[in-house]
Amino acid sequence: MSEMFKISLPDGSLREMPAGSSPADVAAAIGPGLAKAAIAARVNGELRDLTRPFDGDAALALVTARDEADALELARHDYAHVLAEAVQHLFPRTQITFGPATEDGFYYDFAPDPARGPFTEEDLPAIEAEMRRIIAADKPLRREVWDREDLIAKWRAQGETYKAEWIAELPEDSEITVYHSGDGWYDLCRGPHLPSTGRLDPHAFKLTRVSGAYWRGDQSNAMLSRIYGTGWLNKKQLDAHLTRLEEAAKRDHRKLGQEMDLFHFQAEAHGSVFWHPKGYRIWRELEAYMRRKMDGAGYREIKTPQLMDIRQWEQSGHWGKYAENMFAVPDIVPEVDTEGAGAAPKVAPDADWMAIKPMNCPAHVLVFKQGITSYRDLPIRLGEMGCCHRNEPHGALHGLMRVRQFTQDDAHIFCTEAQVVEEVRAFCALADEVYRDFGFTYHVKLALRPEKRFGSDADWDKAEQEMRDAVAEAGMANDQYGWEELPGEGAFYAPKLEWHLTDAIGRTWQVGTIQGDRVLPERLDASYVGEDGERHRPVMLHRAIFGSYERFIGILIEHFAGRLPVWLAPVQAVVATIVSDADGYAQQVTEQLRGAGIRVETDLRNEKINYKVREHSHAKVPHLLVVGKREADEGTVALRTLGAEHQRVMPLAEAIALLTEAATPPDLKGE
Known part of the structure; x- marks a missing residue:
């Protein structure tokens, strides 16, 4: 009698199959419908061919097209x-x-x-x-x-x-x-x-x-x-x-960025952005918004050097893990070859070397270490709009989405172990406010320990559980927020909570993160004086919400197809004339709008109004205020809103009030 294998099914039932049989045989034994629908099998969790024979007793789940x-x-x-x-x-x-x-x-x-x-x-x-x-x-x-x-x-x-x-x-x-x-x-x-x-x-x-x-x-x-x-x-x-x-092609931020005159790239600084005045206005509005949010959440802003000694990066562990992505330069004035004018300088053989920072965290530890810190001072939240450089491969560069020079809305929270869960929960709430202000929905995922990592298993166990507890306290560890754990995808020093935004056409973008790090404070000898009078290591929480300004602006451009919210739009309104007789009134309207804080331009060109409307619509200007002789006589404007089918004629004061409300950043509404 042939050997029989015990095959357990998801419904708890058990089938005995002869050695040499396969998942296809089980499907056929259950019924012709399943035999026809089955396309593969999970055998003890491993995805396998439907016809591959069993190796022994096994747990079997048949895969159909419904298992997308x-x-x-x-x-x-x-x-x-x-x-x-x-x-x-x-x-x-x-x-x-x-x-x-x-x-x-x-x-x-x-x-x-x-x-x-x-x-x-x-x-x-x-x-x-x-x-x-x-x-x-x-x-x-x-x-x-x-x-x-x-x-x-x-x-x-x-x-x-x-x-x-x-x-x-x-x-x-x-x-x-x-x-x-x-x-x-x-x-x-x-x-x-x-x-x-x-x-x-x-x-x-x-x-x-x-x-x-x-x-x-x-x-x-x-x-x-x-x-x-x-x-x-x-x-x-x-x-x-x-x-x-x-x-997506219509929304490509590179195409829209050129059409809207926001930025450009060129070979002289490959992988870095040349921001034009309109593009940098978006940046400035985002930066001001984020500063208000961070100030309100108790962060203190700092500024740290671009260059630090290689030895600092060796001590932190970044040089060993990340050197190929870092830019390094000699630390001394080169020896000049005096044999001929214009000859190439020579670097002394004993030169020390500096690295341009690819991230801000080691510098923030150095700021934390200045002076003696008591447990009463914690948590300390240090934020920086930190410019970083990473030597990304040429083929990986992609517009604003992946660059070599970028600026992060970066911050690090130094706290006691007892404060970790509350600080992460508070960050979850802050990130939620920010993403909702921009109209994004998102999923939250926890990236767990990678195979190659620093730190003990006990520390990783603790750090991962703290993240789970904080997300649960924030009410986000559920299907509504797409809660998921990602084995092996954490940083080499810490587990990582990730926020994955969903844009207007269903694409997802991983942006915000927070990481619970016990490794870097140890490697860089950061400490505070505890209630017992002894030195203790703080936990260091690395966190960002935008991720980088460059990438977040690219995401916003594509999400809104260039039609940015009025408060972010580089030009919020254009006053355009129908006839030259209205030029004087157009200037008055512009001055009153500017006085109300609206970013406004005036179009007095001798062009047909339909041409002007098309041009400013193509440039994604949110509001066009059309004025002619009648509007000048009556003190009104014809307001055209981008995307609306019809214009509205209204008194100038009403238009100013409407635009002022629309131009108010979401975090300042109601103040």
Whole structure:
């Protein structure tokens, strides 16, 4: 009699299955409907192929398309494999490398036939058509375990040098698996996969673009062709995604920033922003807003140096963990080569080195350490609009969203262990006020200890629980706030609460954070005098709400599609004339608006009013006050609000009152 395995199901029931059976056999035993719907399985929590045999007794959860997260990951993984198969069918001399699933699709890197050259976007329609043919063929996707040396030899014989190189470097104890598509094409892969290509919807994917990518991400290696695609479970999802992409393109902050004359980038300061007067006005309003919020919450603002000795960064641990992302410079006046005018200076061999700060926290510890601090002084909340520099890779830079020079609304709270939960709870309430002032909804997530970290397990246990307790006291540890814990994603020195904003078209942005750190105070010897007269280590809470001004402004521009709230708009109103006879009255209106604190400009150009309306609407000016001879005679204005279909004629005093209310920052309303 064959050995029987005990398979427990989510409903608590137990089924005995013979050795060699698979989740597919369990699904068939339960019923034909489930057998048809099942696409994969979780066996003891691990996502596996539906046809992979059980290893022994197991807990089984069958996966269907209703399990959208798993189903999407599987589908996108399969689309990548179908893409690779299609390319090799159409272009047989192409070598395959790797192609993972991504957040909204997939890609695959290819080494094209040198005689043909890199792939281009003109190739995509034919590749899509071949992919649909492979899907329609409903080819079984079958897992197979191979001997390492046999597979290396096979790949080399077929000219697949990239695959052979990769396998040769895998750990000796690695299980080497390939997946067959039908009886022909196959690829190295850990899996899992859907049961067959026919489980994919042939109308739920689209190839989107082609780019270059270095083999293994190393610029010294060969350049490959990367083909990107987006993949979904059905056409409705695909169409919704493509619509979001179109809307996102319209909202692109780089495009709107140019149209609205807010900022620009250029090679002379690659990765840093040149702010124009209108863009910097947005910055100033945000900075003033955040200062009011921080002042009201008991923070004291400081300013710390841009440059600090490398030894300080070594002591803090940042140099060991983060050196490749830091800029370092010599600390002395260079020795000048006097042999010829204009010769390059020479740095002395014994020069000390300084690093431009990539973050503010070590400097804040140095401020805290000045003088003797008593437990009665705690908590101490130190804030800084701190300018930082990070040597981000060239390819990672993206408009305002990822830059090399940025300014944080940064702060650090030094407190006793007994104060941690209340301080984090208060920060949760402050962050909630800020995000609601901008109209954002958000989710709160807790990033837990990474594998490589400083500090003891006991300290990490305590720090993680403090974060949980604070979020619970703030009333946010529930589905309404999307509460979730993220194993392994904390900083190397502390767990991290994260705020993920949702914008107007459903995208999420991780912005605010707070981290409970016991490592840095220890490494930098920060202490306070306790009630017992002894020295104690404070807990250091690292926190930010905007994250960085650059990125937050980029998010705001895209969230509002450039139509910023009136209080943030660089130009809040324009007074435009219909005829030159109203020029004098337009100037009077402008002066009264400016006197009321409105940021206003006057448009007296000899242009048709419809042209002026279009131009200022394109520049996203919230209010246009149109005046002609009648308005001048009656002391009125025709008010056009951006996005409204009709104008309203009203007395000037009423218009000023309306604009003044609209231009008041949300935290000052009612004062």
